[in-house]
Amino acid sequence: MTALSSPSPDAPPTPITFDDIVEAAERIRDAAVRTPVLASPAIDALVGAEVRFKCENFQRIGAFKFRGAYSAMTLLDDDQRHAGVLTYSSGNHAQAIARSAALLGLTAVIVMPEDAPRIKLEAARRILLDAAPGSEVITYDPATAVREELGAELERERGLTLIPPFDHPHVIAGQGTAAMELIEDEGPFDAIIGPVGGGGFISGSSIAAKAMLPGCEVFGVEPELGDDATRSFRTRTLQTVRNPRTIADGARTSSLGRYTFPLVLANVDDMMTVSDAEIARAMRLLIDTLKIMVEPTGAMATAGLIRLAHEAPDRVAGRRIGVLVSGGNFDLDKMDAILELARA
């Protein structure tokens, strides 16, 4: 694995355009779900706007991550397909890679920490049963091993191609297809609000939004406990966060990347943070009113919308707003903790 240069605010290593998103949409068309867009008169009344929710919790594997993974894997050349792919992830990206490998008949190796939730280890292993021979979940002890070194060894030994969870042009192009569909189906919008972890989703979404709706604002929402992207956005210098303990497990990434940092600076109009209690309350609101199951990260953009409606009502009132619901993979046995937090 070649050493990567430090993320710079100037420009992504290779440009990513709306055409890339249109092409990604073509490649994933038969495999991905064109997810429904939902609305709630109660939420509209609450925030004083006309809101449309793009429900990626209904995407394959329960999250938008399938779009990027499949989009990237359909661009592999014959040699790469033959050798297979590699990723590190303990979350939805792992399942997205596993499912894409199963659909495309490729081998996938997924590197996960041995203390990852058992339910996620098992889900990845189960899906990989349908992928090509050689597919496996490899666990490591995060106290003694560095996953990048382990990954580099696997890349070298087995000739695997790394598909990272967000900082990759084909992954970002794939993630942009959700906002593209939202705008095609329910546009125009005055603003689009999305969650920010490593920034792949908001980067792709912002490219689509700015190309399709030149006047449309794009807002990114982060957990207060993992506010690196917001600080990076404000200072225009890459900031990091270490092991944030937020309930939004999809946003525990340590920083934006070489592609996503410049794209966020170029395309995102504002960033905001929300507390875990606000995320829990938004999660409950979406369950109670939209009747959808969302994971904490999937409720972040809604939490941001509600905070914005309180703090800066003129940026919300009377506008048409698209909200990106990123995923719905939540262990129902842990709902008590969310309900308690929502009451805080």
Added chain:
Amino acid sequence: MTALSSPSPDAPPTPITFDDIVEAAERIRDAAVRTPVLASPAIDALVGAEVRFKCENFQRIGAFKFRGAYSAMTLLDDDQRHAGVLTYSSGNHAQAIARSAALLGLTAVIVMPEDAPRIKLEAARRILLDAAPGSEVITYDPATAVREELGAELERERGLTLIPPFDHPHVIAGQGTAAMELIEDEGPFDAIIGPVGGGGFISGSSIAAKAMLPGCEVFGVEPELGDDATRSFRTRTLQTVRNPRTIADGARTSSLGRYTFPLVLANVDDMMTVSDAEIARAMRLLIDTLKIMVEPTGAMATAGLIRLAHEAPDRVAGRRIGVLVSGGNFDLDKMDAILELARA
């Protein structure tokens, strides 16, 4: 209120045809949600069939009941509109009537037992704030008052028109529009499975299914604890049940009605019952795999599908099956009890 004759298995008091459903669909088009249809590869694999879920939990007020209520209220004549409507319900039909009255600018009076869940009383009262003056929720003490007598008094005094929750031709025609949409959007189907309480939903659905897909089977699912319709179906004589304690609160009705009993006998191919534990497990399955919030009654048809796949796999295997998810109005604070029951 005129005394009703006892339900007879012979024929409904007036015929209800597919044309009535087509006309109801026209009347509700601008007010109702054309709800999404979802699928899950995991559920398909579990039952060995290709299953499509019509998600009426995304309907206005969170349940199919809006279709029937609005369908009936748009057929009132000028005098009836001027005087307003009346219903008895402690459940989704009350909210459906309230919301329809608000949309149509009518007065609605809803009679509810004073021990109805406070959340439901408040929801109905809140919606009625948007309806015409004179709208109100009237509570009664079920120990000392008979709601039919109270209702008859209100009908007489105020000239209100009763819109009952299921046993009414315009209500049944409205409920049939969900299956019609399902077949239009995702048909054909070999079988359609729906929940049965008073029988309005399955009656309307079966009229649509038999007209649009002559070979399509229709199955109804009831809770074991409230199995009156299944016994009525098998004996061809109306059976009743008293205050069944099932978690499926939408199916606690005491019996089929004058319209729904003959329609069930004529159009439904088979009836089955499921335990409360099976309902709870199906609820969890729908939340975990489809990422939708459903109420217990909304998971009944899925529970029936799973039981059928176990007991009579040849009636399921390799077939295309439409499942009606009736609603999603569930108090999340009571999820613990469902999860415990699901583990039983």
